[in-house]
Amino acid sequence: MLFHVRMDVKIPHDLPREQAAEILAREKAYSQELQRSGKWRHIWRLAGEYANFSIFDVQDNAELHAILSGLPLFPFMQVTVTPLLRHPSAIREDDS
Numbered sequence: 827m828l829f830h831v832r833m834d835v836k837i838p839h840d841l842p843r844e845q846a847a848e849i850l851a852r853e854k855a856y857s858q859e860l861q862r863s864g865k866w867r868h869i870w871r872l873a874g875e876y877a878n879f880s881i882f883d884v885q886d887n888a889e890l891h892a893i894l895s896g897l898p899l900f901p902f903m904q905v906t907v908t909p910l911l912r913h914p915s916a917i918r919e920d921d922s
């Protein structure tokens with residue numbers, strides 16, 4: 827199942843710098859591992875915002891929830907999920 831996910835990040839200003847750096851390093855490693863696995867298909871920065879648009883390809887809602895709630899930055903994110911399905915006019919074969 828494909829999901830569009832918007833992640834808006836708000837790290838509190840009073841979070842110690844070293845703690846923020848450690849969380850960001852773990853976030854990057856977690857994200858890149860999921861990208862290598864094929865579950866996190868796309869990640870795009872939204873210009874001018876500390877936010878991304880991502881596409882996930884997972885088994886079901888439960889797997890998506892487990893992945894998102896495991897993000898090291900999850901406590902500092904607002905996450906918006908939109909389930910996707912193939913558009914009847916789509917011509918790319920790998921878009922499902």
Ligand SMILES: O=C(O)C[C@H]1C=CC(=O)O1
Binds near residue numbers: 833853857876877
């Ligand atoms: O920077 C972000 O958009 C938040 C988060 C998502 C993946 C990652 O490495 O950081």
